[in-house]
Amino acid sequence: xxxxxxxxxxxxxxxxxxxxxxxxxxxxxxxxxxxxxxxxxxxxxxxxxxxxxxxxxxxxxxxxxxxxxxxxxxxxxxxx
Numbered sequence: 220x221x222x223x224x225x226x227x228x229x230x231x232x233x234x235x236x237x238x239x240x241x242x243x244x245x246x247x248x249x250x251x252x253x254x255x256x257x258x259x260x261x262x263x264x265x266x267x268x269x270x271x272x273x274x275x276x277x278x279x280x281x282x283x284x285x286x287x288x289x290x291x292x293x294x295x296x297x298x299x
Contacts, residue, residue, distance in 0.1 A: 222246040237266035243275075253279035261286075267295040 226246045230239040243261040248254070255277040263270040274287025 220248045220250065222248070239263065239265040255279075258287075267297065269293040 223245055226241075226243050228241040228246070232238045241261065241263050243257050243259050245257050245259045247256050256275060258274050260273050261271070261275045270286065270290070270292050272286035272288065272290040274285075276285040276287065277283070
């Protein structure tokens, strides 16, 4: 399965975890092999944490998650 143009993937908040949002312009999903990949820019936001990279490989069977290049991370701690 191929998703193009303004791809947004949302995982709802659960059990103390905040909503997770993934934005990219292209995503390749292989459901029967539990694989997801892209060679495009990707942004992953969960609460005050943001990851940006170019390229992503997820293998749910092996439980691996790779950001391939230009990886940047931002974390803004909550103010008390």
